[in-house]
Amino acid sequence: MIDLYKLPLEGLRLNGTTQQVELKGGVSMRDLTWSVFALASDGDVFLEVKGQAIWQGVCSRCLAPLDRPLVVESQFLGSKDPDLVGRGSYALGSQDLDVVFLPEDRLNEAELVREQFELQAPMHPLCIDDCKGLCPSCGKNWNKGPCQCQPTADQVPSALNQALTKALAGIKLDPES
Ligand SMILES: [Zn+2]
Numbered sequence: 576m577i578d579l580y581k582l583p584l585e586g587l588r589l590n591g592t593t594q595q596v597e598l599k600g601g602v603s604m605r606d607l608t609w610s611v612f613a614l615a616s617d618g619d620v621f622l623e624v625k626g627q628a629i630w631q632g633v634c635s636r637c638l639a640p641l642d643r644p645l646v647v648e649s650q651f652l653g654s655k656d657p658d659l660v661g662r663g664s665y666a667l668g669s670q671d672l673d674v675v676f677l678p679e680d681r682l683n684e685a686e687l688v689r690e691q692f693e694l695q696a697p698m699h700p701l702c703i704d705d706c707k708g709l710c711p712s713c714g715k716n717w718n719k720g721p722c723q724c725q726p727t728a729d730q731v732p733s734a735l736n737q738a739l740t741k742a743l744a745g746i747k748l749d750p751e752s
């Protein structure tokens with residue numbers, strides 16, 4: 576635990592590693608190495624979390640297992656002051672820091688690290704950029720070839736979207752034509 580209001584003048588630095596953190600939905604992070612720095616700042620606390628990890632989840636279209644490196648580097652101001660928190664940001668030197676409400680005197684560094692790493696987790700990761708996904712009717716992985724299903728009304732808009740996206744990409748790539 577970090578005693579937010581009994582920090583040494585020069586600040587407090589903690590380094591650590593965490594083998595595995597389970598997140599929601601069968602997702603996890605492994606091999607976390609992190610450092611936390613806390614420095615008293617005018618009644619509030621400047622906090623910095625840095626580190627890296629491997630995120631383990633699945634492709635958001637075809638559900639294939641997936642690893643992604645994560646790099647975390649975040650700085651913010653922790654404050655008990657609801658007015659300051661309401662304003663949302665705080666200028667410290669040349670930096671504009673987000674303000675996070677920390678009503679307690681003590682901060683659990685493991686929680687802090689978990690939170691900051693989780694914020695960096697990919698929202699819609701893809702195994703490959705043009706992953707074709709799964710057939711909504713039979714569940715076949717379209718990356719491994721087409722299935723025998725008849726296209727349903729639901730699929731038409733997405734096929735149309737894909738055609739449009741392709742057409743637009745073509746225009747961007749070749750503005751002369
Ligand atoms: Zn995929």
Ligand SMILES: [Zn+2]
Pocket residue numbers: 710711712713714715722723724
């Ligand atoms: Zn199918």
